[in-house]
Structure formats: structure tokens, C-alpha cells
Amino acid sequence: MKSNLLQIGTSVILASVIGVAGVEALFSCQLRAIALNAKESKNLLLSQKTKGKQSGIILAENAEEQTRIRVYEQASRAVVAIATITGHGSGFIVSPDGLVVTNAHVVQDAPSTVTVVLADGRQVLADVVGFAAKGLDLAALKIRNQKNLPTLHLAASGSVRVGQSVYAIGTPLSVELQNTFTNGVVSRIDTKSGLIQHNAAINPGNSGGPLLNSSGEVIGVNSAIINDTETKRFIGIALAISADLVKPFLVSVEQDKSSLVTQRQQPSNMQVRDLPLNSQVVQATLKKGDRVLPNNSYFHLYTFEGKAGQQVTIEMTSSQIDSHLYLLLPGKEKLVAENDDISPTNFNSRLTVNLPENGIYYVLANSFEAGELGSYSLRAVAK
16 A cells, blocks of 8 residues: 555656646556566566476477487397298397297298398397297297397386387388387286287387387387278287286296197298208208198208308209209398209209308208109209
8 A cells, every 4th residue: 555655646746747648648658668568577487488398398308319219229239030931020139148039920830940130130040949838929039159149128027007108129011121110108908918008100020029118128029910901001009918928938938948839839841951051962852741832832941151242052953853942031031043944954953143142041942843742952062
């Protein structure tokens, strides 16, 4: 009240000096000035608040970005692509000597030995050592002759929460897209089935790859996606097997491999033999029960490790079947060469190839005609 009275008193004095009209004009100017000052103060305050909010948003975005970068750089070194003669999938290394976890469906129809492409591009051989029991979609591979490999660790049991950020790394669609990184959130947890639903974008080929938390720990194994059946597009529903189920599987792998023999065990006719590159002759016989190509011709599968620029000659000879050779580079999903007849008068098969790159190669020793059975000799030499 005292302040208001002072203002009123001042107005009376001013009125006696400059008149009522002058006082009104003066007050009008003062009011406009006060209003402008108030507006400027408000705008300044709003500006400071906005800048504060923007600063907070930028900081939050930077923090999320840094988390993504850190998780990828920390985890991607231990994620692998798994190449077979029929396709590829993903996996991750859990021990320095090369134990790899993947989905059973990635390797259940594959040879007993598959090609693993490491994050640095190296191609190495790995043996399928077991499948999870009771139809659980998990399998384990063991990379040959490796040590000190980067690994991923499994997250603590029961640590996953709906809404938490998740990150997926894998090889979608093609081996050329190895170590693709996506992110999302946990959408749902099905404790009965042990599945984690999330919306990180994954595609065929991501199967077997890790689902990670913000610490770079594995919370699940990506296994399936649900697509729009009409458009075949990703609709944000992906499923991963919980790490809580992976742990007992790994215990079984490490303690008792025999307990892993289940209905998912690979057929015995998909064994892979090593092919020496020193002219040593391999004798074998194509017989009923061996695997067949789509034209119903029988084949055996061999493997060797080759180097870029190396000249390799492979010969298949037989007096009982029409020999046919295929040379494949599964790590690149590539048919390198094939040969049916050496010449119009020689129905045996020979390939001479300068290998395009370092890697694991497969040789298919095949009978050209459907249903042909018989023995053959195979030899290979490298220069």
C-alpha cells in the first residue's frame, strides 16, 4: 500500500505542474516502457529456458549416441557371420578359444563343418558341436585352432526390463552386410517361453546374432521376426531367446556334449572332408543316401583354406560316373568355378583357378546325371 500511495502522490504533484493531459501522456509512455521491459524480461526468461531445454536435449542425444557407439565398438569384434552352402546366419563368440553361439536353424541343415567369418574379415573353419535339447533354437560351434579371440558376456539373469534400450548386431540379407548395427527397445518379455520381444530392425541372416544391453552384454539371441504377410515388410516385432536359457545350454556344451544329441542333429550324409592341396589322392564312392542337388545328382563336400592369387588345380576322375566339380567361396556366397568335362572326349572333370581371395573354399564332387552312383578319385594341388 505504501508503494501505491507514493505513486498516487507523485501523480497529484505532477498534475499540478503539467496538467492532467500531460500526466496522462506521461503515464502512457511509462506504462508502455514498463510493458516493453516486462515483455523483454519474459522473452529473455523464455529464451533462457528454451536454451536450457535445447541444451538438455542435445546432451541427451549426445549421451544416447555415445552409448550406441560404445556398445558397437565394444561388442562387434566378437560377432561373426556363419556361411554354409545353403545360406548364412550370425553368431557370437563366448570363449577366447572360439566357442560360438548361434541358432539351431542356422546350421541344422548345414555341413558338420561351416565357415565362420570373423569381424576382421578372416574366414576360419568351425565344427558344429551340439544343439540344445527340447527343440530350443540354439546351437554351438567351435572354431578350429584359435586363441585370444574377443568375446561377449551374458547379462545377469532376470536383468531385462520392458522399455530398456537394446542393440542388435548381425549379418542381414548378405554376408557383404556383416556386422550391421540397429537399436530399439524391449517391447515385451514372455517369461513362459523365454522370449524377448523388441523392435530393433533385424532381417533374415540376423538369426543367431546377439541382442545387447547398454553395457554391451548379451541379453538374448535374435531368432525370429514377424512381418506383414502381404507387404513382407518389417513391422517392428522381433524375437530373441533370453540369455537366461543360453546359460544352461552353454553349461551342457562345456560339461557333457553327449547330452546335446537331439532330433536337430545333422544328417550323417553332410559330413565335410578336408581336401589336401599336395596331390594326395582321395578315394570315395557316391551312394544312395548321400546328399543331392536340386537335379537329384549326388555329391560329396570337401574343404580347404586358400590364399588370394594361389593357383589351385582340382581333378575328379571316375570310370563309373560323369564327374562334375563346383568350387565355392561360402564366406562370400560365391560360385568361383565349375567344370563338367575336361574335353569332348574326356568326361572327367578338372578345374584350374587362381583363387580370388583368402578364405575357406568348398569343393562339391558331384555326379553330373541324376541318380548316378559309383566310385571316384579326387586330388588337388596348389602352386
